[in-house]
Amino acid sequence: MRVTPMMTSENALYNIQEGRARLDRLNEQISAGLNILRPSDDPITSRQILDLQNKVKEGDQYLSNITKSNLWLDFTETALQGVSDVLNNIKGVASTISSGTTDTAVRTNSVSQLKEMRKQLLDMANIQLGDQYIFGGYKNSTLSVAGDTNGTTGIANIDVTNLSVGMAVSGDGIPANTVINSIGPGNAITLNNSATASGSGVRLTFGPPFNAAPFAGSALKGDLNGTNSITGLDTSTLSVGMPVSGEGIPVGTKIAAIPASGTITLDAPATITKTGASLLFGGNFRGTDDKIQVEVSRSSKVEINVSGSELFSGTGTYGSVDLFAALDGLIAAIESNNVPAIQLNAANLDKGSQQVSNARSDVAGRMTRLLSTKKMVTRDQNTAKSIISERQNVDYAKAAIELTQQQTAFEAALSATAKISQLSLLDYLK
Template sequence: MRVSNDTLRSAFLAALDDARRRVVETQHQVSTGLRINSPSDDPVAAARVAHLDASLARLDQYQSNADFARNQLGLEEEALSETIGNLQRIRELTLQANNSTASDGDRHIIAGEIAQHRNALLAIANTTDVDGRHLFAGYRESATPFTIATGGNVVYNGDQGQRTLQISDSRFVAVNDSGAEVFQRIPEGNGTFVLEANVANTGTGTLGSSGLMDPASWVADTYTITFLTPTSYEVRNGASALIVAGTFTPSQSVTFAGIELRIDGTPAAGDTFTARPSVQQDVFSTVDRLIAAIDSPVGSSASRALLHSSVGQRLADLDSALAHLIDARGEIGARVRALDQQEALNADFAVHLNTTLSAVRDLDYAEALSRLSQELFGLDAAQQAFARAQNLSLFRYL
């Protein structure tokens, strides 16, 4: 078969173009440090690189979410810590006010200081983050969660929402708590029942310690303890049915319906005390009732006994609020620990993904430079061969 000069020239030029292309591709790989610079370099590997890049991008977003969650939870934890500190100070002041040597003036001063702490609690409940979002408003973070109504009571303007952020493919963490959950849903007393002394009592009987001794026997109802004489009493339920009757001596415990309570001092005939089921109330109402009890004037032994009973029960409400807020603070700590654990897992996974990505996409410089040297040598040889082939013509010898 006859091979023309044009055919040889075309073949040489095609070979030269191919050699130049390989050199350019290798030089580009060396300059970028990447084996795959476009999907055409290795379609299968390119698809895997895209998947790995997407996974790393998700991890970056999860880290951003975790950083934001940690900041928000830190603000909430600080707010709850300040709230607990204020309530503990209120408790100290209450114990001072409940001392028998405290005068009406002393208690009035103490009540004024407690009122200042109550105002501080309201300010803390309306805490905002650096962007002006209220921490305890639920989803309605632009609204002031707690405001004072016309009658002086505190009302909640937020909702029950709780925002969450995703910190892994399958894990979410809450970054806030509604004000209703933190500051309002607090059980009175011991969480089961509440004791009250009748304001019309004329004796010196004072409510002491109490507790639920037999939960199985407790029937939620309002029970009235009536002293028929200073040494005898009867207990009736909300339907006025007699539950128990007995004799009484000062500091004796009265037991009925699974509960036990102690009454100190000497009640007068006709004095009554009640035990009713506990309900939920907000921390502001707890403090308001405490202030009202402390600031009540004492003009007789009966009114002093009433003061001690009332303040004692408000102390139980205060202890319930403290326990509730301590639990809420502990819940935040649990979320922060979850963030720590997930961040560690995400970091380990990111290392694995980056190692895999490097193995798939990154260039082996030793192999690439060796290949580039060979390709340059081949290109140079091809160029020399083409130059010599150009001289293979009989016309040069005519």
């Protein structure tokens, strides 16, 4: 094969350019500290590195979720400790009077203490982390339903399937603090307030307001007259179905209706007549039982909330004691010196303490699970980072040797090319 000077020149230039490119790439790798500078350098390894980097970012999000979940559960545990302390104080008062006493002053003092503790229990039930009620669930359980208003308390032609007495009502022509008083007969409901306008197919919203305190309640003064009616009340915070306790109020009594501002109707008559009687309202759960779950790994979610109804009303797996009902029963029993009722409600509150302990054990188990998951996610992240470093980061000692070798080879190529380029036909004819 005949090798022409042009071929020799082109090959020499090609080798110089290739050597220059390899030298530049080594310099660039050392400067950047990376083996792969662009996907075209190694498409397969580039894809693997991208997948591993996504895994690290995913782990960062999981760790953030775990941190927030731990904060919520830590706060829940603190709240549960507070509930447990209140119940222990209640049991302490109950134990001193478990056999009853004819001393009115002792009973009055015990009742006064228990009513204050009831307020504390209600405060714990409505405790917040930031602007969120930790025992209230999270969903806005409102319904949007059309109905015909006629300027009175009645609403006709409405789908009552998912409605219930005590639900809050809002919409065009509906006054504030309006609730359902009764349902039926037929597709009709009555409200505790009259609509201010008439209309067909008016869009109405039913249900508690979003993020409302899960346990409504307050201490108020009212006038009893020995019947189902109580007057002289501030009814702005009251709703149908709310439990009522206090002087002359039978155990288990609830608000049956709110016929007018300042007046309520009970589902059982008061046993005394008194002006300015001390009354307690609330303890009924109006939050939601939704389980707030947080994703802490690809295949794992952890529930971070405790249901208020399960904890305080005994509707779930923790126990079956309604703490507020048991406490109201204890207060009423002490007021009437009913020894069997005192002992029964004290025993129920003792079971309620175990109910709270069960919830605390559940929360502790979730926190342990979060700790284990955090370790697993961190370990996976470290493994991914190690593989990325191995495939992506430059080995400076090795790169320095390669750079020296490439520099030497490049200089040799330049020297050889310079000598070849000086030859001519006359050199061969000598």
